Amino acid sequence: MSKEVKEKDPILKEPFSRRDFLKTLSIATGSLIVGSAGSASAYRKIKGYRNSYGMLVDLTLCVGCRSCERACNEVNNLPKPDTPFDDATVFERLRRPTAKAYTVVNRYEIEGSGPVYRKIQCNHCNEPACFSACPIHAYTKTPEGAVLYDENRCFGCRYCMIACPFYIPAYDYESALRPRIMKCIFCYPRIKQNRIPACAEACPTGTLTFGRREDLLKLARRRILRNPSRYIDHIYGEHEAGGTSWLYISGVPFKDIGFPEDIPDEPLITQVKGFLSAVPVVFTVWPALFGMCYAAVKHRYKGKREETSRKEGKDEPQ
Amino acid sequence: MNHNETLDRSRNFRSWLMDKLLMGMSWPEYMRSLVTPFNIVAAIILIVGLPIIALRFLHGLAEVTHASNDYPWGLLLGWGLFGGVPLSATGFVMATAYYIFGFKEYRPLVRLGVLTGFLGYLFAVVYLLVDLGRPWRIYYPMFVGFGTASVLFLVAWHVATYLTVQFLEFSPAILEWLRSGRVRRWATMITIAMTIAGIILSTLHQSALGALFLLAPGKLHPLWYSSYIPHFFLASSIYAALVMVIVVSALCARFLRHRADSYFLDSLDRLTIGLGKGAAICMYVYLVLKLVGVAHDDNWALLSTGYGKWFLVEILGFVLVPALILTLGVKLGKPAIVRIGALYSIIGILVNRLNVSIVAFNWKLPGHLYHIIPPWKEVVIVLTITTIHILIFRWIVSRMPVIRQEPEFEDEPYNL
Ligand code: SF4
Numbered sequence: 243m244s245k246e247v248k249e250k251d252p253i254l255k256e257p258f259s260r261r262d263f264l265k266t267l268s269i270a271t272g273s274l275i276v277g278s279a280g281s282a283s284a285y286r287k288i289k290g291y292r293n294s295y296g297m298l299v300d301l302t303l304c305v306g307c308r309s310c311e312r313a314c315n316e317v318n319n320l321p322k323p324d325t326p327f328d329d330a331t332v333f334e335r336l337r338r339p340t341a342k343a344y345t346v347v348n349r350y351e352i353e354g355s356g357p358v359y360r361k362i363q364c365n366h367c368n369e370p371a372c373f374s375a376c377p378i379h380a381y382t383k384t385p386e387g388a389v390l391y392d393e394n395r396c397f398g399c400r401y402c403m404i405a406c407p408f409y410i411p412a413y414d415y416e417s418a419l420r421p422r423i424m425k426c427i428f429c430y431p432r433i434k435q436n437r438i439p440a441c442a443e444a445c446p447t448g449t450l451t452f453g454r455r456e457d458l459l460k461l462a463r464r465r466i467l468r469n470p471s472r473y474i475d476h477i478y479g480e481h482e483a484g485g486t487s488w489l490y491i492s493g494v495p496f497k498d499i500g501f502p503e504d505i506p507d508e509p510l511i512t513q514v515k516g517f518l519s520a521v522p523v524v525f526t527v528w529p530a531l532f533g534m535c536y537a538a539v540k541h542r543y544k545g546k547r548e549e550t551s552r553k554e555g556k557d558e559p560q
Numbered sequence: 561m562n563h564n565e566t567l568d569r570s571r572n573f574r575s576w577l578m579d580k581l582l583m584g585m586s587w588p589e590y591m592r593s594l595v596t597p598f599n600i601v602a603a604i605i606l607i608v609g610l611p612i613i614a615l616r617f618l619h620g621l622a623e624v625t626h627a628s629n630d631y632p633w634g635l636l637l638g639w640g641l642f643g644g645v646p647l648s649a650t651g652f653v654m655a656t657a658y659y660i661f662g663f664k665e666y667r668p669l670v671r672l673g674v675l676t677g678f679l680g681y682l683f684a685v686v687y688l689l690v691d692l693g694r695p696w697r698i699y700y701p702m703f704v705g706f707g708t709a710s711v712l713f714l715v716a717w718h719v720a721t722y723l724t725v726q727f728l729e730f731s732p733a734i735l736e737w738l739r740s741g742r743v744r745r746w747a748t749m750i751t752i753a754m755t756i757a758g759i760i761l762s763t764l765h766q767s768a769l770g771a772l773f774l775l776a777p778g779k780l781h782p783l784w785y786s787s788y789i790p791h792f793f794l795a796s797s798i799y800a801a802l803v804m805v806i807v808v809s810a811l812c813a814r815f816l817r818h819r820a821d822s823y824f825l826d827s828l829d830r831l832t833i834g835l836g837k838g839a840a841i842c843m844y845v846y847l848v849l850k851l852v853g854v855a856h857d858d859n860w861a862l863l864s865t866g867y868g869k870w871f872l873v874e875i876l877g878f879v880l881v882p883a884l885i886l887t888l889g890v891k892l893g894k895p896a897i898v899r900i901g902a903l904y905s906i907i908g909i910l911v912n913r914l915n916v917s918i919v920a921f922n923w924k925l926p927g928h929l930y931h932i933i934p935p936w937k938e939v940v941i942v943l944t945i946t947t948i949h950i951l952i953f954r955w956i957v958s959r960m961p962v963i964r965q966e967p968e969f970e971d972e973p974y975n976l
């Protein structure tokens with residue numbers, strides 16, 4: 243099945259449009275004025291790209307071999323893992339991506355269906371919360387789908403980590419001089435070379451299918467439809483947080499295998515929209531309002547002061 | 561000849577400066593005056609704390625904090641930024657009350673409010689500098705990249721601008737201390753503009769600190785997560801300012817009494833009652849607002865859970881009860897009771913901000929309550945910075961006309 247999509251849809255046959263990307267960038271960086279209308283409108287410009295790539299993770303196929311972890315580690319030149327990749331004891335506790343590992347596989351013992359494995363990495367959201375959070379614009383959503391982080395624009399506030407609903411970005415706290423966010427890059431350099439992400443290439447069971455997000459959604463639906471007893475009827479990532487490039491189908495409810503479940507279907511930035519649009523109002527209304535107030539009070543005092551100084555001469559230092 | 565003159569002048573300048581810095585004492589006198597129990601404790605804290613701060617910069621954040629990927633923000637920001645900023649609304653609230661709304665009788669407390677606010681912001685930035693991964697890039701949101709859709713971008717700009725505004729607002733006191741009448745007059749001319757700028761910036765960033773969490777709906781407990789959270793933060797910052805002025809002025813009158821004049825001391829009790837009344841009203845409004853928040857999201861059922869009980873402790877035990885104490889003090893006309901209520905309210909503000917930024921954040925993660933216990937080094941850093949904060953505050957109040965009027969400038973108008 244995974245082959246089928248790959249062949250039908252060779253990577254980046256047609257050049258992607260850079261226009262949208264540049265537009266986003268110029269809008270976002272162009273409005274320097276603090277809290278101007280720019281902040282209110284910027285959030286609307288980061289729509290997911292229509293032809294972007296994605297990854298379908300079929301959790302029913304994953305056997306927990308951690309080949310993806312190993313491939314990711316090698317391709318991204320990450321430090322040696324604490325426990326070797328063939329050591330199954332790592333499954334004894336739940337892990338999360340760290341500064342040393344962009345992706346980890348966890349095991350969940352589910353009653354009635356044996357162990358279920360779940361691969362965790364950045365989901366490359368269509369409208370990423372990390373992107374919206376960063377005050378310096380260190381994140382970009384590329385038209386290919388990857389959400390990339392630029393270390394050179396980061397001062398380490400870690401608000402992106404607070405914002406990410408999937409607990410993905412990790413911080414390199416150990417470093418004094420060059421601490422930075424570490425997270426999956428969707429093998430962006432490989433995608434640019436028309437190769438698929440290393441994890442998908444390494445996966446021996448066909449759990450990971452790389453392709454256009456639109457096609458993957460269809461594929462996922464088809465699988466669920468054909469085999470309703472194997473899957474629950476939910477494609478995680480289709481709508482979560484406004485949709486993510488990575489999509490998951492599973493045989494057990496997602497909440498049982500650690501997927502956050504109370505994430506709204508809209509991009510998270512919509513939660514802040516109301517607040518941001520109030521900013522220009524404050525900037526224009528407040529000076530008028532309080533200026534008037536000041537004028538009125540001053541006027542009143544002037545009258546009073548003249549009165550008192552007429553009566554008793556001035557003795558209060560006003 | 562010429563040479564001698566310059567020498568003379570520089571010697572004069574030196575002795576003038578020394579006079580200013582040592583408050584008219586000679587070196588030995590000054591040194592002797594420093595040996596007090598408070599200073600000894602402070603010195604011990606600094607001796608332990610400063611090396612730990614140095615460690616943080618030499619070995620990275622992992623050395624002093626939990627360095628957790630799930631808990632990116634800890635006590636440094638929970639206390640220094642989220643707790644410190646509302647308690648520093650004093651400058652904006654007092655200046656607005658005095659200059660804009662014409663509450664003329666509060667004049668003795670305006671400068672104190674502005675100084676408390678200015679230092680509060682300054683130290684919020686200090687905490688931030690310790691906590692940022694690469695503090696030397698602190699200006700990046702201003703010059704390198706503009707995350708205009710980011711609430712933190714707004715906070716960064718506003719705190720930076722407001723710090724400048726507060727410095728200008730306080731500058732007349734510095735200029736009076738330096739006896740620079742001409743510049744001072746110029747500085748007071750912009751007071752009204754600065755005050756209005758302060759209102760804009762404060763209302764926005766006080767609420768923005770709450771709005772930061774709007775981006776994390778799944779992570780903050782629903783009783784604290786609310787679309788009203790910017791309003792909660794703003795409303796509570798206003799009463800935070802009032803109770804903070806009550807407590808700081810009381811501490812000044814107690815421990816820095818010889819730096820105060822009778823104008824300040826004689827009016828203090830009366831003004832304390834007035835501030836207490838204002839604070840209590842604000843707190844009742846805030847309380848209603850909080851309940852509206854619960855009703856709006858229909859979270860009543862959650863109140864019976866463990867977090868719900870803690871929520872009730874926060875809004876009843878740390879808002880309603882102190883508000884009642886304030887009311888009692890006002891009704892009885894007893895400033896001492898008002899001061900107790902004010903101190904209690906300050907603790908309440910801290911409880912709220914720590915709840916939002918630490919206790920109720922990530923409430924779903926396994927072992928959550930264990931993870932939020934701060935490591936001792938982080939606590940020591942907080943203690944150290946707080947000590948430095950107090951020392952600098954005292955240094956300024958001891959020298960500059962903050963709780964007293966400079967005789968030379970006494971008659972100069974405050975712009976009303
Ligand atoms: S999963 Fe988290 S880190 Fe990845 S794009 Fe989405 S918000 Fe950003």
Ligand code: SF4
Pocket residue numbers: 375376377378379380381391395396397398399400401402403423
């Ligand atoms: S830690 Fe870096 S990337 Fe993340 S929000 Fe802060 S500045 Fe941006």
